[in-house]
Amino acid sequence: MPLKFAYAGSAAYTHDTYARSADYLSMLASARHEADALVSAGVVAAHALTVAEIGPGNGGRSRAFLTRLAHRGRPCQRYLALDFSETLLDIACARLARFAGDRMSVDSHVWDIECGTSRGVERWRPGPEPVISCLLGHTLGNVEQPVTALANIRAALRPGDVLLLSVALGPADEPSPVAALAPYRSPEFRAAALQPLLAAGLDEADLEFVLGWKDGVVVGEAVLRRPVQVGGGVLPAGHRIRCFQSRRFRPHDVIAAVGDAGWQVRDALPAPGGSHLVVTASRH
Numbered sequence: 001m002p003l004k005f006a007y008a009g010s011a012a013y014t015h016d017t018y019a020r021s022a023d024y025l026s027m028l029a030s031a032r033h034e035a036d037a038l039v040s041a042g043v044v045a046a047h048a049l050t051v052a053e054i055g056p057g058n059g060g061r062s063r064a065f066l067t068r069l070a071h072r073g074r075p076c077q078r079y080l081a082l083d084f085s086e087t088l089l090d091i092a093c094a095r096l097a098r099f100a101g102d103r104m105s106v107d108s109h110v111w112d113i114e115c116g117t118s119r120g121v122e123r124w125r126p127g128p129e130p131v132i133s134c135l136l137g138h139t140l141g142n143v144e145q146p147v148t149a150l151a152n153i154r155a156a157l158r159p160g161d162v163l164l165l166s167v168a169l170g171p172a173d174e175p176s177p178v179a180a181l182a183p184y185r186s187p188e189f190r191a192a193a194l195q196p197l198l199a200a201g202l203d204e205a206d207l208e209f210v211l212g213w214k215d216g217v218v219v220g221e222a223v224l225r226r227p228v229q230v231g232g233g234v235l236p237a238g239h240r241i242r243c244f245q246s247r248r249f250r251p252h253d254v255i256a257a258v259g260d261a262g263w264q265v266r267d268a269l270p271a272p273g274g275s276h277l278v279v280t281a282s283r284h
């Protein structure tokens with residue numbers, strides 16, 4: 001089951017709760033570092049920015065990111081939120097509109113970056129200035145095919161536009177990375193990961209949630225405790241349904257993925273401690 005369903009419909013509310021938890025925030029690069037990486041890449045001049053953020057989640061980290069950009073002399077004047085989840089877009093935009101006052105316009109558009117490109121940015125584009133597209137908080141680690149998603153974003157933009165991408169790194173070659181799995185062992189995360197199955201009619205009492213690690217990917221699976229009828233068929237006891245994945249990247253792999261998707265990489269800045277990487281690229 002693609003992870004994106006853990007953000008849509010009723011699952012948007014479980015994600016909103018999870019995204020407020022310390023475990024969630026501990027896994028991501030700080031919004032401050034993401035903003036500083038954009039400034040230090042030297043691709044945006046010191047003036048008001050036009051930002052199109054893909055996957056703003058509940059908007060909490062977006063607010064911190066935009067605040068830091070303003071402190072660094074790059075206030076965002078026009079902001080577009082893009083997401084697969086209409087419900088999360090509503091949650092994020094309500095939060096950002098309260099934060100923005102009349103300093104920043106806030107718009108939104110539904111887009112699944114795994115299902116092709118979109119005319120949403122082009123229809124919204126307010127003027128000739130470059131659009132800074134952001135894919136922050138390790139969202140790229142959740143998609144099935146990272147290069148395809150990055151190419152779809154590129155195709156939605158114009159030459160001169162910018163990509164700011166932040167991802168979590170390694171450890172790809174460790175057999176059991178206890179530290180990588182630790183932040184996922186919370187009740188808030190379990191509720192968020194299982195919500196799409198509950199929305200599909202499964203009973204929580206019938207599901208055991210198991211976390212694992214395979215080839216650099218954190219995998220969460222629901223294991224059926226008894227046979228369960230779904231749609232027209234019956235799934236046997238012991239059947240495993242993958243409902244979560246979070247891929248960890250090695251620095252050269254993520255830089256290569258950005259290049260393979262047709263972007264020109266301009267900078268790659270590791271976070272202090274080396275657990276995250278922020279890549280800035282431009283579209284030629």
Ligand SMILES: C[S@@+](CC[C@H](N)C(=O)[O-])C[C@H]1O[C@@H](n2cnc3c(N)ncnc32)[C@H](O)[C@@H]1O
Nearest residue numbers: 004007055056057061083084112113114136137
């Ligand atoms: C891990 S959350 C990151 C949220 C936020 N950027 C942060 O740093 O806290 C992933 C976000 O990307 C969105 N998302 C996941 N898959 C997507 C897809 N295929 N297309 C568009 N948005 C997607 C989710 O709905 C959610 O808002």
